[in-house]
């Protein structure tokens with residue numbers, strides 16, 4: 327099963343240049359953030375290394391950051407300390423969230439950066455979305471970003487090797503994505519991600535992880551959001567674009 331514990335160590339090599347700092351990451355959501363009241367209560371429920379959560383805290387919001395990976399949660403707590411931007415962190419799978427928070431706690435829930443495909447099949451995805459929906463107040467919004475799996479599946483299994491070195495923390499790395507596309511949409515798919523860091527002395531340190539994922543079509547996602555009591559307010563879905571964002575409000 328997907329753990330992200332190995333990738334947590336090298337995750338900055340996977341974040342795009344434009345979103346590296348907390349402020350930049352949060353700014354990429356400026357449009358939806360403008361819908362929030364001052365001191366809004368927000369949850370990032372797949373926080374990764376915490377750039378978004380810390381960026382939101384830097385804007386004065388009351389932020390909770392959760393993730394299934396212990397190592398990711400630790401990195402988020404460290405980033406929060408480094409930036410002196412208070413974030414409450416907690417290790418929790420999506421389905422465990424209602425055990426920790428009352429229904430209607432949050433004004434906005436974020437599930438961004440290609441996270442939802444890790445939910446196990448349609449049933450796991452609906453359960454995850456159901457948890458997110460429960461935690462939103464009426465009129466609160468879920469902000470979800472996703473790969474366009476229609477495009478990814480059409481390309482089939484393949485290897486993507488970065489055509490430039492990615493430099494982070496003074497170290498260069500080559501990033502490799504190996505896509506294992508199953509015959510049918512509903513089957514388990516895999517993405518193997520490797521970060522090969524080259525140091526000044528010429529030695530190579532590789533961190534890699536095999537991630538499981540269950541892709542979904544945009545239409546399926548839209549129906550599932552509706553099923554858990556969320557109404558799609560806006561969507562950037564375009565079958566020819568690599569990623570999209572959906573904003574859905576709690577009915």
Ligand SMILES: C[S@@+](CC[C@H](N)C(=O)[O-])C[C@H]1O[C@@H](n2cnc3c(N)ncnc32)[C@H](O)[C@@H]1O
Pocket residue numbers: 328329330341371372373374375392393394395398418419420421437438439440441444445
């Ligand atoms: C591709 S990373 C995205 C991280 C971050 N949101 C970003 O945009 O950089 C996917 C994240 O989803 C988390 N995740 C995977 N399955 C999860 C689950 N069932 N519940 C909560 N988080 C999960 C992983 O641990 C990982 O941190």
